[in-house]
């Protein structure tokens with residue numbers, strides 16, 4: 001047990017660029033059960049393909065024994081086929097995509113468009129989806145961070161400083177994963193909700209004066225990784241720019257869009273999620289399984305579930321300000337490995353080669369990022385101050401803080 005914990009902390013401490021690349025690489029490849037394993041391009045190619053094959057020889061030579069509704073890798077095939085039998089007319093999009101009420105047309109639709117059934121046309125079953133586009137230009141990445149002048153100061157400076165190490169990291173990774181560049185290019189939307197001016201937190205502005213940086217570090221490294229891994233990345237820190245981007249992917253019907261355009265994953269934080277749930281409910285419900293939450297401290301099961309929390313609130317605390325979103329626990333990306341239920345998403349720790357011996361001094365660092373957190377702390381600080389100097393950063397204090405020497 002102790003060993004396991006220790007290992008986790010070591011993992012936390014030793015995050016080099018290549019480790020973070022690997023974590024994010026695996027994260028993007030790791031689909032939750034409900035998630036459609038398609039990329040925008042892949043679907044679009046398949047739809048064109050299907051339309052051109054709508055009077056395909058497949059259905060004219062159709063023989064029910066050819067259809068495998070019980071393939072072990074496609075557990076939803078039979079139930080979906082049964083649903084289509086009675087419901088294919090509930091929305092016009094099914095017939096626009098070639099369904100005409102026949103078994104065969106439903107099967108072709110479910111196999112080619114929704115991937116719930118095994119491939120109908122064996123020779124075309126593996127249409128390669130559009131591949132990632134490599135980019136190693138810092139300028140291109142910085143251009144993506146453009147919907148605010150103040151929000152990204154810290155993130156940009158971290159990205160710029162670490163960029164050469166990221167390039168070194170990706171070179172290392174591609175040596176160990178040869179087909180690294182042969183994967184679908186995902187459409188990713190990143191919404192840094194905690195920076196939005198509507199939250200009133202001014203995290204962006206405070207980043208140079210002692211404001212909280214943990215979230216910024218985690219975001220900066222995620223942004224760099226998904227960009228260098230070659231995905232189609234769109235980044236917003238303000239609500240309006242997020243909304244415009246999300247609207248582009250709005251889908252009115254239950255089928256994939258005819259142009260094949262779809263968002264693959266949405267990265268946001270709890271504040272971003274709350275706003276999305278309030279202001280774009282449909283977008284949230286139709287993409288619920290595609291959300292990935294940057295959640296530095298993580299979310300435990302008992303806080304995630306509303307019913308459980310209500311039933312036990314007297315034992316575990318009165319309010320559930322950050323929880324209750326009822327996502328799959330692995331959708332929460334934490335940088336503190338408190339629980340294995342969440343997904344680990346750390347950040348790069350910079351290491352330096354020291355050649356001189358560093359003389360240690362007695363210094364106490366106090367973590368108290370805002371003034372209110374220091375309330376009633378004086379007696380304790382007094383004790384520490386009798387032995388050491390005390391250092392701290394406080395984001396919102398305009399007064400001179402008491403000097404403890």
Ligand SMILES: *[C@@H]1O[C@H](CO)[C@@H](O)[C@H](O)[C@H]1NC(C)=O
Pocket residue numbers: 063064065066
């Ligand atoms: C369907 O295909 C199977 C196997 O190829 C064959 O035995 C059967 O006679 C066919 N049925 C019809 C109705 O063509």
Ligand SMILES: *[C@@H]1O[C@H](CO)[C@@H](O)[C@H](O)[C@H]1NC(C)=O
Pocket residue numbers: 040187232233234245248261
């Ligand atoms: C890439 O993302 C942008 C912004 O979300 C979107 O407008 C564009 O259509 C995407 N490209 C593809 C090929 O889907």
Ligand SMILES: *[C@@H]1O[C@H](CO)[C@@H](O)[C@H](O)[C@H]1NC(C)=O
Pocket residue numbers: 360361362387
């Ligand atoms: C730090 O403080 C402790 C306790 O007062 C003392 O024993 C130690 O010598 C100090 N170390 C230095 C480097 O000042």
Ligand SMILES: *[C@@H]1O[C@H](CO)[C@@H](O)[C@H](O)[C@H]1NC(C)=O
Pocket residue numbers: 379382383386
């Ligand atoms: C700090 O040290 C002084 C004397 O060196 C002592 O009088 C005082 O009680 C100490 N304060 C605390 C809080 O330990």
